[in-house]
Amino acid sequence: MIPVEEARARILAALSPVGVETVALSESLGRVLAQPVTARRLQPPKDLSAMDGYALRFEDIGTLPVTLSVIAEVPAGGSFEETVPAGACVRIFTGGPLPDGTDTIVIQENTDADEAAGTVTILEGSPEGRHVRRAGLDFAPGDILVDTGKRLGARDIGLAAAGNVPWVTVYRKPRVAILSTGDEIALPGDPIGPNQIVSSNGPALAAAVTAAGGVPTLMPIAPDDAESLQALARNAAGHDLLLTTGGASVGKHDLVGSALAETGLELDFWKIAMRPGKPLMFGSFAGMPMLGLPGNPVSALVCFLLFGRPALTRLAGASNTGVTFTPARLGSALPENDRREDYLRADLHRDESGHLIATPTQRQDSSMMSTLSQAGGLVRRLPHAPAAEAGATVDVLVFPDGF
Structure with missing residues (x-):
């Protein structure tokens, strides 16, 4: 058995990003940039007012109060194309461009306007350049706005x-x-024999792949027959990743490794020192990366979260392929751990002080999807971790959106 971190590193090292395409910006949510986005304009394009008020010359408000002539009005999207002379100003609104000859905005609350006379008295001044958004404050043409690798x-x-x-x-x-x-196993809604169970792995993994930014193809269920399994696996040609579930252990009917080895599976590793998910398999089948997940529903999804999701992130071109853990306080005591890295389903909540509290569920059987659905994340316990009392700090993998 190999450690979890080594398994993930070996998977990621074997993968490279898939091809690129150009899409409309409106269709790009969640996609990973293959080329940087660079600005095609100056922003703001001109000096703009950040407030409603009056655009004027700073030198005209050296002594207050002072009354100025209002010679124009400039809304956002409008303009005054002449130069504002000394002793005059323009009424301006947020987003309006400053006319030539002005350099400062006095907000309307600090003035007393006389519309009939066409004047305004400045009661309280502003520092020079106040409330002005300078041209190019945000970015200029050619600036990198969003870099390659960003989702x-x-x-x-x-x-x-x-x-x-x-x-x-x-x-x-x-x-x-x-x-x-x-x-x-049988698909949901299909006739179910007396000794069969409903397959939850396929629909759950398809949803998890979609949530992680991939496009799933849910293939027919492969019976415990080498030829059928080989034929279905060959039909997966053209995909960027083959995910199998079940058949990865050591039983008589666990055929994934042996059957696919006869038709081109090059195995990198099999079995990792973790719980749940020990019989994880990774390799290459007919030139396509293959990740063999355990058949137990919880084990399959936990392994996808720890290995499959980072693999998809790498294939999608994202720069951040790691698994992020958040510190939390234990809500109940835990015994000493054995040699396998353990991932415990846990309820997550915040206490009155805002601390994240993680309370592992009492039963951790890897067939119990109900406890996985109700959990908020996984408490990670490293190999040979000592017993921990309630209140001790632990690492938690908080479930991402869509998982």
């Missing part, structure tokens, strides 16, 4: 739009074939 969020899309960028070059979404194995 685009709403803020990034807004920034690219502000830079007048309508299209972006991103990595293609990884295509993932999901192959569940076993005579004992």
